Amino acid sequence: MLKIENLHVDVDGTPILKGIDLEVRAGEVHAIMGPNGSGKSTLANVLTGRDGYEVTQGKISYRDRDLFALSTEERAREGIFLAFQYPVEIPGVSNLYLLKAALNSKRKHLGLGELSAVEFLKLIKEKVKLVQMKEEFLHRSVNQGFSGGEKKRNEILQLAVLEPLLAILDETDSGLDIDALKIVAHGVNSLRDAERAIIVVTHYQRLLDYIVPDYVHVLANGRVVKSGDKELALELEKHGYTQLVQSSGEGAARSAGA
Amino acid sequence: MTDPVRQSYVDSHRSVAQRLPGSAQPWLRRVREAGLSRFNNVGFPTLRDEDWKYTDVRVIAKQPFLPVLDPGDGVDGERLRPLSFAGLESHRCVFVNGHYAPHLSALGTLADGIVVDNLATVLNQQPRELEGELGRSAPGELHGFAALNTAYLMDGAYVRLGRNCELELPIELIYVSTGTDDNRRVTYPRNLIIAESGSRAVIVERFVGLGQNRYLTSAITEVIAGPSAHIDYYKLQEESQRAYHVHGLYLEQARDSAVTTNNIALGAAIARTDIQVSLAAPGTCSKLNGLYIGTGKQHIDNHTQVDHRSPHCISDEFYKGVLDGRARAVFHGRVVVHQDAQHTDAQQQNKNLLLSPNAEVDTKPQLEIYADDVKCSHGATVGQLDPDAIFYLRSRALDESTARNLLTYAFANDVINRFALDPIRRAMEGRLVSKLLHGQQLEDLA
Ligand SMILES: Nc1ncnc2c1ncn2[C@@H]1O[C@H](COP(=O)(O)OP(=O)(O)OP(=O)(O)O)[C@@H](O)[C@H]1O
Numbered sequence: 001m002l003k004i005e006n007l008h009v010d011v012d013g014t015p016i017l018k019g020i021d022l023e024v025r026a027g028e029v030h031a032i033m034g035p036n037g038s039g040k041s042t043l044a045n046v047l048t049g050r051d052g053y054e055v056t057q058g059k060i061s062y063r064d065r066d067l068f069a070l071s072t073e074e075r076a077r078e079g080i081f082l083a084f085q086y087p088v089e090i091p092g093v094s095n096l097y098l099l100k101a102a103l104n105s106k107r108k109h110l111g112l113g114e115l116s117a118v119e120f121l122k123l124i125k126e127k128v129k130l131v132q133m134k135e136e137f138l139h140r141s142v143n144q145g146f147s148g149g150e151k152k153r154n155e156i157l158q159l160a161v162l163e164p165l166l167a168i169l170d171e172t173d174s175g176l177d178i179d180a181l182k183i184v185a186h187g188v189n190s191l192r193d194a195e196r197a198i199i200v201v202t203h204y205q206r207l208l209d210y211i212v213p214d215y216v217h218v219l220a221n222g223r224v225v226k227s228g229d230k231e232l233a234l235e236l237e238k239h240g241y242t243q244l245v246q247s248s249g250e251g252a253a254r255s256a257g258a
Numbered sequence: 259m260t261d262p263v264r265q266s267y268v269d270s271h272r273s274v275a276q277r278l279p280g281s282a283q284p285w286l287r288r289v290r291e292a293g294l295s296r297f298n299n300v301g302f303p304t305l306r307d308e309d310w311k312y313t314d315v316r317v318i319a320k321q322p323f324l325p326v327l328d329p330g331d332g333v334d335g336e337r338l339r340p341l342s343f344a345g346l347e348s349h350r351c352v353f354v355n356g357h358y359a360p361h362l363s364a365l366g367t368l369a370d371g372i373v374v375d376n377l378a379t380v381l382n383q384q385p386r387e388l389e390g391e392l393g394r395s396a397p398g399e400l401h402g403f404a405a406l407n408t409a410y411l412m413d414g415a416y417v418r419l420g421r422n423c424e425l426e427l428p429i430e431l432i433y434v435s436t437g438t439d440d441n442r443r444v445t446y447p448r449n450l451i452i453a454e455s456g457s458r459a460v461i462v463e464r465f466v467g468l469g470q471n472r473y474l475t476s477a478i479t480e481v482i483a484g485p486s487a488h489i490d491y492y493k494l495q496e497e498s499q500r501a502y503h504v505h506g507l508y509l510e511q512a513r514d515s516a517v518t519t520n521n522i523a524l525g526a527a528i529a530r531t532d533i534q535v536s537l538a539a540p541g542t543c544s545k546l547n548g549l550y551i552g553t554g555k556q557h558i559d560n561h562t563q564v565d566h567r568s569p570h571c572i573s574d575e576f577y578k579g580v581l582d583g584r585a586r587a588v589f590h591g592r593v594v595v596h597q598d599a600q601h602t603d604a605q606q607q608n609k610n611l612l613l614s615p616n617a618e619v620d621t622k623p624q625l626e627i628y629a630d631d632v633k634c635s636h637g638a639t640v641g642q643l644d645p646d647a648i649f650y651l652r653s654r655a656l657d658e659s660t661a662r663n664l665l666t667y668a669f670a671n672d673v674i675n676r677f678a679l680d681p682i683r684r685a686m687e688g689r690l691v692s693k694l695l696h697g698q699q700l701e702d703l704a
């Protein structure tokens with residue numbers, strides 16, 4: 001579904017991603033972990049086509065197409081969804097409006113008709129229940145005045161409504177209490193099937209108890225320094241990143257010296 | 259040596275003075291003469307005037323505009339039909355090129371104690387009724403345009419709401435201007451609205467241009483709100499693209515009165531509105547909502563001044579502007595809390611959205627407080643659409659232009675939602691779509 005090869009990305013002329021290789025197949029869940037500033041959100045932003053990230057080398061294919069040929073909105077319509085680490089507040093646009101506009105835009109692209117008001121409301125009510133949100137949140141401006149946890153849950157509501165093929169969750173667990181974490185995990189897991197893939201960016205093993213990954217990757221200094229299965233996350237929880245990061249630093253020094 | 263344009267306004271006044279309505283009345287002659295001599299002294303404002311330093315009216319001042327003495331014809335019901343707001347039933351008073359047009363008006367039935375008439379008729383037939391009232395709430399030192407309006411005042415609306423009278427339907431005053439092909443006409447609409455104690459009404463004042471002629475509208479609206487009167491006032495300015503529009507709205511509020519002014523500016527090449535509110539008795543509440551949308555090379559200037567002269571008064575001002583192209587806007591909001599005005603609650607906000615790098619706004623919120631026990635705040639912002647919000651919406655499958663339109667719409671909708679009159683709100687949404695969103699209809703955001 002997603003194949004990233006030798007991806008190098010600069011931000012403001014500074015290399016941030018320095019040769020990432022990652023393959024995600026349909027049906028899989030990948031967790032990406034790694035220290036602050038290692039490039040996890042950068043990778044997520046590149047996948048969604050945000051401005052300001054210059055790809056200097058490498059390629060990404062998504063469902064056998066060149067991802068870079070697609071605009072942000074085309075990627076969304078083709079099934080890519082990013083749950084943001086820092087969801088944006090949009091005063092004056094209600095949650096309900098955004099959900100409807102987003103869903104219909106996607107359906108239109110896929111050649112499906114727009115949902116009627118009744119069908120839409122039925123769907124939304126179902127999804128709101130799934131993420132255990134109060135319905136009044138639908139009528140509030142997108143994320144405006146939401147608590148940190150409410151914003152994250154709102155991202156999962158959007159995810160549940162848009163049913164993406166490739167969902168990327170960027171630290172959706174940060175700032176969630178244990179109950180909210182379970183709800184979010186439940187929302188994500190209910191999407192899990194053989195057609196879809198999920199990338200979970202997190203700092204905490206705890207989330208991975210609920211969304212159990214097939215693979216875990218450690219990103220440090222803009223590179224994947226280690227990949228493994230879910231045991232790797234447990235190991236990291238115990239020993240931290242220090243050892244891994246150091247060895248990657250050495251690697252970088254060596255290649256620079258060569 | 260006086261300048262020849264100024265002189266020509268004075269000269270032409272001499273030749274028309276006898277033909278102005280109520281010209282036989284000494285008191286009215288004095289009012290007009292005072293206006294004329296004021297104009298003769300100050301002329302048109304220049305960039306050196308503190309209150310006009312961002313609004314250059316030299317193009318207006320360089321050649322004399324001539325008063326329209328007859329309404330002229332050419333405007334019939336057919337041409338007015340598209341101007342109606344869907345769903346708005348009203349007591350309608352139409353003026354064409356500054357003169358009352360009875361065949362286009364529909365006053366309907368008015369309850370006892372309520373007068374809606376045109377000023378020229380009243381000045382000719384019962385001039386006494388207006389003595390001491392006309393000009394009462396206007397400031398002592400009129401600027402040149404307002405002085406000219408007073409010198410030439412010819413026609414406009416006269417509304418009187420008797421004690422405890424309530425109007426169910428809004429009064430709609432429509433000033434239609436066509437100009438003439440010489441592009442040199444000026445009209446001087448003048449309104450006097452007196453709401454006696456306990457009365458209630460909604461008043462919608464509209465300035466509409468038909469055609470492409472250049473013309474000048476120099477208008478004054480005086481509103482005197484008596485004790486406990488409630489007035490909801492709307493101004494919707496949609497002059498033609500080449501027109502010049504200058505309007506003073508002078509508002510005097512008595513004890514416990516509540517007035518909301520909703521000031522919407524969409525049209526004209528140069529538009530200037532002055533709103534002056536005097537809160538002269540305790541317990542008054544004044545809300546000032548404003549929305550201005552400039553495109554092309556429009557210049558839109560709004561000056562508001564709220565004088566808190568008495569304790570326990572509330573003012574709440576909220577103005578928003580959206581500017582595209584090379585449009586330029588000025589917002590100058592002055593709130594003065596005088597020494598005796600303890601327990602004043604005065605809020606003021608001005609927010610601007612620039613959609614183009616060439617659009618510009620000068621905003622000057624100004625708060626002067628001479629009392630010590632008050633609750634006041636003010637603020638102004640100028641910004642562009644939030645790129646993070648655009649990206650967020652695009653990441654949710656909305657295309658870029660829809661994202662931009664949606665955010666623009668949401669910005670303006672914030673003040674449109676304050677307009678209590680439903681048909682106006684809906685009409686404004688339509689205007690927004692056609693003026694800013696390149697015709698893209700968006701569904702209800704709620
Ligand atoms: N717009 C930018 N300008 C300059 N540097 C940037 C910009 N965006 C990201 N960076 C830098 O890129 C590096 C990677 O940032 P990124 O947000 O991808 O880290 P992260 O792995 O998501 O960290 P965290 O765990 O704290 O969320 C950081 O050093 C950050 O400062």
Ligand SMILES: [Mg+2]
Pocket residue numbers: 040041042085170171
């Ligand atoms: Mg991050």
